[in-house]
Amino acid sequence: MEEEVHRLKSLRPLHIWISSALNPVCYSLIPHLFTPGLFSGLPIFSLHLMDTSGSEEMLQALKMETVDLAIPRLHEPAGEYNDEQNDKDQVAEHFHRYGQLIETNAQKDVRVLVAGDFFINMKCSLLIENAPSIDPRNFVAMTTQLEYEARTQLAQKLSVKTSDITNVIVWGNISGSFHIDLQRAKVFRYDGAIRGPDGFSQHVMEMIYDWKWLKTDFRSLLHKHRATISSKTNKATAISTTNAILAILKAWNNAESPEEVFSLGVLSTGQFGIPAGLVFSMPVSFTDGHWSVRSDVIVTDELRVNLDACADELRMERDMAAKTLKNDA
Structure with a gap:
């Protein structure tokens, strides 16, 4: 048990956070994130799934499916449920908060990719404004x-x-x-x-x-x-x-x-x-x-x-x- 605790402490995983994890895009995206060559080197991955719609039960089901991928370099995924709509006011509030969370918890070399169908530029802008200690070049919106x-x-x-x-x-x-x-x-x-x-x-x-x-x-x-x-x-x-x-x-x-x-x-x-x-x-x-x-x-x-x-x-x-x-x- 002590050896296992020491092994876990010695790991330096690459943390990947996905919001709107129940979006159909993520069901297609998640298996490809661990393709060799996508990230430099052969990192250990820690996957964090956040849900912006659906239910907590659906998020748990997604976590179970992700575990079933049986990828050796993947830790057991973590999940968090919260509610968000595509209303512009709700988007502003949530991405203001997300930016603050990135500022508080992320390492300074974090890279953030914003994708979707609604207010993509605005979401990226709010993240940058609320994470002032992180280089703005580390935030991009996908075109x-x-x-x-x-x-x-x-x-x-x-x-x-x-x-x-x-x-x-x-x-x-x-x-x-x-x-x-x-x-x-x-x-x-x-x-x-x-x-x-x-x-x-x-x-x-x-x-x-x-x-x-x-x-x-x-x-x-x-x-x-x-x-x-x-x-x-x-x-x-x-x-x-x-x-x-x-x-x-x-x-x-x-x-x-x-x-x-x-x-x-x-x-x-x-x-x-x-x-x-x-x-x-x-x-x-x-x-x-x-x-x-x-x-x-x-x-x-x-x-x-x-x-x-x-x-x-x-x-x-x-x-x-x-x-x-x-x-x-």
């Missing part, structure tokens, strides 16, 4: 799923695979007013008049001649895409959300090509004329486990108008959250 959905629409238009479209940039409010920027977007293996060897690519904007589709149908299809899938399955888009989360975790925790462009909601320090202090989706690249904003992206006059509109909406959301918290104080 990747939206980026992949945009690539899907472009791929269908050009009759290629989604993976053949790269470097699509998503600006702004991830779950609100956003702008899709194709200035760097490329298409590979496009069956057009010009063909090339493996690795040959062409600019997406030069291959799509239907400007009306780009201005109207493309955006409409993109806004409806996730809802269309959910209406057919009566479930959240768990597989695509899981894939997007894993893509960011892999890039963030491992070596990644600095040439690959990702879209990520990060705290603005004034880049591209975006107001400092807003969590804003913008182009980044990952190098040696760290992200940096791409400085080689051109902001045209048309793009500036769109960025300003996104910033106005994000400021409004931030002000409403602050008002809610002030009234509850």
Whole structure:
């Protein structure tokens, strides 16, 4: 018994906390979190599950299923039940509290990834504001799923695979007013008049001649895409959300090509004329486990108008959250 106590004390596990653990996304995500190579080294994992809907019994069932995975490097998962709705006021209160808990309990090198369908930028902003001793660069909001959905629409238009479209940039409010920027977007293996060897690519904007589709149908299809899938399955888009989360975790925790462009909601320090202090989706690249904003992206006059509109909406959301918290104080 003493040896076992000593062994447990000597462990330095990697703690993973998941809120909204009963969301269908987590049923798809949890088994993949322990895939070799996702996190550098071979850490021991301690998994903490928090529930924001359903019941405590459902959370216990999820813990039992997680134990049944029989993963050697996983401690028995812990769980905590609390109630939260997707009402903006409730979101503000909960993420204000979550930020305080991170400030009080987490190590300073903690990394936080915010994903979901509602107020993603605002949630990330509240966490940053309430964990002032932690580097704001350790908090990001996931745009990747939206980026992949945009690539899907472009791929269908050009009759290629989604993976053949790269470097699509998503600006702004991830779950609100956003702008899709194709200035760097490329298409590979496009069956057009010009063909090339493996690795040959062409600019997406030069291959799509239907400007009306780009201005109207493309955006409409993109806004409806996730809802269309959910209406057919009566479930959240768990597989695509899981894939997007894993893509960011892999890039963030491992070596990644600095040439690959990702879209990520990060705290603005004034880049591209975006107001400092807003969590804003913008182009980044990952190098040696760290992200940096791409400085080689051109902001045209048309793009500036769109960025300003996104910033106005994000400021409004931030002000409403602050008002809610002030009234509850």
